[in-house]
Amino acid sequence: MPEVIPFLKWAGGKRWLVSKRSDLFDFEARRYFEPFLGSGAVFFHLQPQNAIISDLNSDLIDTYIALRDFPNLVQRALQTHQKGHSKDYYYAIRAENPVTIVSRAARFLYLNRTCFNGLYRVNQQGLFNVPKGTKESVVLPTDNFGETSRVLQNVEINHCDFEETINQAREGDFIYVDPPYTVHHNTNNFIKYNEKIFSWDDQIRLAASLQDASQRGAYILISNADHNCIHELYAGDDWSVTRVYRHSRLAGNAQHRRDTSEVVISNYEVI
Secondary structure, X not given: OOOOOOOOOOOOOOHXXXXXXXXXXXXXXXXXXXXXXXXXXXXXXXXXXXXXXXXXXXXXXXXXXXXXXXXXXXXXXHHHHHHXXXXXXXXXXXXXXXXXXXXXXXXXXXXXXXXXXHOOOEOOOOOEOOOEOXXXXXXXXXXXXXXXXXXHOOOEEEEOOHHHHHXXXXXXXXXXXXXOOOOXXXXXXXXXXXXXOOXXXXXXXXXXXXXXXXXXXXXXXXXXXXXXXXXXXXXXXXXXXEEEEEEOOOOOOHHHOOEEEEEEEEOOOOO
């Protein structure tokens, strides 16, 4: 099975988890579900044959669908962005609202690769507002949109709330959940993954939805913040909480980047 590198930079992406703890995903499941898709690091690592993936970010979902259905056209459009790339070009493209799914996907990829730290953030009007970053490469040597398209074939890709996806899981299915790391009395800092911030009430709603799925017999693995309120939210006998460590890259100054902890929470045994 050829390796497929995720095509996005994404705040909170899980390439590090796949690299350090691939054992967490080392079992067979009937179907794969991922309701907070992001860069899809776990999905591309597993390359499941039967999957339902989703996200509330419509630009993100359009990009996945376009790469599944029109990989060559997206590649060509991205090459056009590479030729035009400059500071003025970046802000001109950022202000656009393309009509076709291919042009929307190419714009999304272009902005992701050239904006500050690969962030996705929108204002109250839902408009992308991250400034230009320092990266100049639009077409990357790791791009293999043909293989990306292959892995996405026969995969159901939806723009929807997480409950709609989780509610479809049944006995023997596997759900991987990586929500924004909102904790009690806090938002997810300066990062908006969609127009509506993922709130603490959403964390509670997510936990209840996953509890129901667990009772239906689904296997569940959750990545979340290493915070007391998250530990308390998943304190029942059904859940096993394991601390994992990663090197944070979100700080603007490299000197402020350091090892930080997260938790993985599962309803199956994790060593």
